[in-house]
Amino acid sequence: MTTDSSSTAPPGDVASQQVRIFDTTLRDGEQAPGFSMNRQAKLRMAQMLESLGVDVMETGFPAASPDDFAAVAEISRQLRNTTACALARCQAADIEAAGRALEGAHRSRIHVFLSTSPLHREFKLGKSKSEVIDLACSGIERALQYCDEVEFSAEDALRTEPDYLIEVFNAAIAAGASTLNAPDTVGFTTPAEVEALFRQLYREVRHQGRAIFSAHCHDDLGMAVANSLAAVAGGARQIECTINGIGERAGNASLEEVVMALKVRSPLYGLQTRIDTRKLYPASRLLSQLTGQSVPRNKAIVGENAFAHESGIHQHGMLKHRGTYEIMTPQDVGIAETRLVLGKHSGRAALRQRLQVLGQQPDEAAMEDIFSRFKALADRKSEVHDDDLIALALGQDPDAVGPWHLGRLSTHSDLGGRARATIGLHHDDGRQISGEAQGDGPVDAALKAIADAIGLSPQLTEFQIRAVGAGSDAQGQAHLSVSHQGRHWRASGVSTDVIEAAAQALLSAINRIQRSTPDQVDAAARRAAP
Ligand SMILES: CC(=O)SCCNC(=O)CCNC(=O)[C@H](O)C(C)(C)COP(=O)(O)OP(=O)(O)OC[C@H]1O[C@@H](n2cnc3c(N)ncnc32)[C@H](O)[C@@H]1OP(=O)(O)O
Numbered sequence: 247m248t249t250d251s252s253s254t255a256p257p258g259d260v261a262s263q264q265v266r267i268f269d270t271t272l273r274d275g276e277q278a279p280g281f282s283m284n285r286q287a288k289l290r291m292a293q294m295l296e297s298l299g300v301d302v303m304e305t306g307f308p309a310a311s312p313d314d315f316a317a318v319a320e321i322s323r324q325l326r327n328t329t330a331c332a333l334a335r336c337q338a339a340d341i342e343a344a345g346r347a348l349e350g351a352h353r354s355r356i357h358v359f360l361s362t363s364p365l366h367r368e369f370k371l372g373k374s375k376s377e378v379i380d381l382a383c384s385g386i387e388r389a390l391q392y393c394d395e396v397e398f399s400a401e402d403a404l405r406t407e408p409d410y411l412i413e414v415f416n417a418a419i420a421a422g423a424s425t426l427n428a429p430d431t432v433g434f435t436t437p438a439e440v441e442a443l444f445r446q447l448y449r450e451v452r453h454q455g456r457a458i459f460s461a462h463c464h465d466d467l468g469m470a471v472a473n474s475l476a477a478v479a480g481g482a483r484q485i486e487c488t489i490n491g492i493g494e495r496a497g498n499a500s501l502e503e504v505v506m507a508l509k510v511r512s513p514l515y516g517l518q519t520r521i522d523t524r525k526l527y528p529a530s531r532l533l534s535q536l537t538g539q540s541v542p543r544n545k546a547i548v549g550e551n552a553f554a555h556e557s558g559i560h561q562h563g564m565l566k567h568r569g570t571y572e573i574m575t576p577q578d579v580g581i582a583e584t585r586l587v588l589g590k591h592s593g594r595a596a597l598r599q600r601l602q603v604l605g606q607q608p609d610e611a612a613m614e615d616i617f618s619r620f621k622a623l624a625d626r627k628s629e630v631h632d633d634d635l636i637a638l639a640l641g642q643d644p645d646a647v648g649p650w651h652l653g654r655l656s657t658h659s660d661l662g663g664r665a666r667a668t669i670g671l672h673h674d675d676g677r678q679i680s681g682e683a684q685g686d687g688p689v690d691a692a693l694k695a696i697a698d699a700i701g702l703s704p705q706l707t708e709f710q711i712r713a714v715g716a717g718s719d720a721q722g723q724a725h726l727s728v729s730h731q732g733r734h735w736r737a738s739g740v741s742t743d744v745i746e747a748a749a750q751a752l753l754s755a756i757n758r759i760q761r762s763t764p765d766q767v768d769a770a771a772r773r774a775a776p
């Protein structure tokens with residue numbers, strides 16, 4: 247965690263080294279299609295955001311629905327170190343709802359907004375420039391009766407005439423707003439433009455250290471993070487952002503990217519946040535779980551590939567010095583470790599290192615043989631796992647690695663009903679077993695049938711199916727992680743039949759568990775024993 251010990255300037259001052267993080271995951275993030283959260287989910291996420299150290303949390307839009315009102319009220323009562331914020335239009339009913347929802351807050355902020363751009367004034371609001379100023383001021387004054395502080399947002403500020411925006415902000419300060427937000431509502435601006443605008447606002451608005459400027463950037467052109475950082479360079483001292491960058495359309499600036507950019511490049515920016523960066527990955531995972539929306543593999547900071555390397559040249563560099571290809575450590579953001587993934591792009595250096603970890607030390611000639619068989623295997627599989635490597639080192643055929651093999655699989659499902667699966671398995675020692683199970687869908691039924699038949703039910707901690715290639719005949723790749731007796735295994739399966747791919751992946755995980763604990767007799771063997 248970084249704290250500001252050196253800066254004595256007020257928070258809104260450009261001399262202040264502290265940048266406030268205003269999280270809007272539960273409001274702007276939640277309002278985007280696919281990201282709705284119920285009250286329980288919002289509460290859980292709010293606890294995580296507070297432990298992450300966000301300064302202000304926009305908890306919702308109380309006038310939107312009774313459940314949103316209740317969520318804001320419940321979260322506000324629970325926050326201790328974070329200012330609870332609620333959004334409201336410049337309308338009495340919205341502001342009163344926000345005020346009532348924030349009643350139990352330790353520290354409360356109402357965020358009132360009103361469009362200022364010509365397009366919005368004319369077509370959305372049907373109001374003149376002076377009517378917009380009057381409405382904004384009466385909204386701010388009303389909001390101040392209900393809370394500790396008021397933020398005012400000039401919606402679509404980046405497409406507003408700068409002189410008029412300055413007039414609006416001067417009026418907003420006079421009415422009592424202490425945070426002035428200039429949102430790039432439609433993700434239209436560029437870093438140079440937004441920096442220049444914030445410099446002008448800082449210079450020409452009569453804030454006299456009483457107000458702080460805020461940036462709220464959307465990602466329609468993929469520049470939300472760059473624009474937020476540019477706004478800070480221009481004088482903003484609050485950034486509005488969301489976990490995983492969720493939000494309207496292409497999303498908002500991603501909190502984890504903004505925070506890590508300020509941290510990794512701190513000599514450049516000279517600015518700090520209160521965020522405990524080791525909680526960034528857990529926060530990202532929790533949000534993904536609560537919304538059911540997965541994070542892209544290549545997402546900066548928190549994606550599965552952010553600290554994973556498959557290509558041989560990068561792996562070789564990483565093994566010599568991790569700084570060659572990583573600008574921060576995975577532990578900085580709460581990820582356990584860097585992964586050197588062995589696949590078709592890997593080279594000898596990473597293969598040799600992994601074999602050594604697995605207790606194998608082939609001489610140069612054996613290494614060449616293993617390497618060429620490894621490449622052939624990697625061409626067929628997307629990821630080569632540890633026991634594939636051991637099989638290669640021992641001269642075995644990794645594709646035949648058991649002890650269990652799938653002999654038969656059939657599934658049946660009806661629309662709206664439970665699915666059924668029957669499976670047949672054979673063991674290297676000659677045993678044949680079969681099983682059947684019901685489940686929520688054919689994949690679930692097939693996995694249950696396999697686990698029940700073998701009598702070993704590791705806990706599924708991660709499961710993904712991806713198509714490789716396009717078209718309805720594309721190969722399906724199933725990747726899963728399981729835990730069993732405190733240890734973790736990853737496995738995958740590939741087939742044009744996605745149910746078979748999933749079944750192969752689970753069987754591969756169970757086989758790994760059995761091979762790593764050979765003295766553990768499975769329940770199927772016990773049943774077969776006389
Ligand atoms: C840029 C942003 O992210 S703004 C936040 C956007 N978030 C949301 O809209 C989510 C929550 N919204 C809702 O649940 C609904 O829109 C409600 C309950 C707030 C309002 O619903 P309705 O009363 O049916 O209005 P509707 O959504 O159709 O239209 C919006 C109205 O608000 C007006 N309005 C829009 N912004 C503002 C504002 N800042 N201040 C005052 N009025 C505003 C519009 O002019 C329109 O007025 P009209 O009904 O007189 O034409």
Ligand SMILES: CC(C)C(=O)C(=O)O
Binds near residue numbers: 399429430
């Ligand atoms: C409510 C405002 C700040 C907003 O979300 C936007 O303009 O994008």
Ligand SMILES: [Mg+2]
Binds near residue numbers: 431462
């Ligand atoms: Mg927004």
